[in-house]
Structures are given as C-alpha cells and as structure tokens.
Amino acid sequence: QWQLVESGGGLVQSGGSLRLSCAGVGFSLNKYTVGWFRQAPGKEREGVSVLDEEYTGNAYYADSVKGRFTVSRDSVKGTVYLQMDNLRPEDTAVYSCTVGSLTPMGLPSYDSYNGWGQGTLVIVSS
Numbered sequence: 320q321w322q323l324v325e326s327g328g329g330l331v332q333s334g335g336s337l338r339l340s341c342a343g344v345g346f347s348l349n350k351y352t353v354g355w356f357r358q359a360p361g362k363e364r365e366g367v368s369v370l371d372e373e374y375t376g377n378a379y380y381a382d383s384v385k386g387r388f389t390v391s392r393d394s395v396k397g398t399v400y401l402q403m404d405n406l407r408p409e410d411t412a413v414y415s416c417t418v419g420s421l422t423p424m425g426l427p428s429y430d431s432y433n434g435w436g437q438g439t440l441v442i443v444s445s
Contacts, residue, residue: 321346321434323416328439331406339401339439341416347397349373352421355390355401356429357412357441366426367414370399379426384410406443413438 322344331337341353355367370390371377378390389402399416419432429435 321418323418323434323436325414325416325436325439328414328441330442330444333406333408333443333445335406335443336402336404337406337441339403339414339416339441341399341401341418341436343397343418343434348399348418349392349394349397351418352423352427352432353390353392353399354417354419354423354427354429354432355414356417357410357414358438359409359412362412364429365412366429368401369423369426371423375422377423379423381426403441406441408443408445411441411443413440415439 324342327339350372352371354369358364368380368390387405391400415436415438417432418434
C-alpha cells in the first residue's frame with residue numbers, strides 16, 4: 320500500500336508563502352509521478368499540480384495557481400515539495416499529495432493515482 324505524509328500547512332496572510340512537503344512512508348518518490356490536489360470547504364476537489372518522475376521532470380499546473388505555485392523534487396530525500404507564493408484567500412483548502420506510475424499529459428484525475436495522503440490544511444487570511 321502506498322502511504323504518503325504531507326506537512327507544511329498552516330495559517331498565512333494573503334500575499335504570503337508556504338511550502339508543503341510530501342513524503343512516501345517507507346519508499347522514495349523519485350521514480351513516481353506525484354500530484355497535488357486541494358479541496359476547499361463546500362467545493363469539489365481540484366487538481367493543483369503534477370510532477371513527472373525524476374528523469375522526465377515535466378510539471379503541469381492548474382490555471383488558478385500557474386505562476387504562483389512551483390512543484391519540485393528533492394532526489395536525495397526522495398520527497399516532493401509544493402512551493403506556494405503570493406497566496407490568496409481562495410487558496411484556503413486541505414492540500415493532499417498523490418503518487419502513481421503514470422505519465423502525465425496535463426493534470427490527471429484523482430483516481431489515476433495509486434496512493435493518497437491525508438492532507439494538510441492551508442488557511443490564507445485576507
């Protein structure tokens with residue numbers, strides 16, 4: 320079973336930054352595609368970004384975060400990060416990471432992945 324752990328959420332003011340981390344429990348994320356999703360209260364889950372496995376490294380972003388969020392990989396630690404800059408109140412949500420053996424051509428659906436984390440809460444105050 321592919322278990323993931325996210326960290327780095329919290330409360331930040333509008334315009335601020337946070338960096339979320341995603342780590343596999345007992346395995347490295349280097350050889351896998353890792354996605355980030357978010358779900359705000361009362362709203363549907365939204366794909367935020369996806370990062371292809373380390374040798375390809377292609378990344379895709381939702382239009383709502385393009386230019387503000389950056390996904391990256393630490394190949395030594397085997398973890399993936401989501402750097403979130405210029406945060407807005409509408410970015411408030413539970414953010415979760417996902418992992419799978421797939422080749423993304425855009426943002427894959429949540430069900431395309433093989434493992435999912437529990438999520439970390441991000442609150443952006445105005």
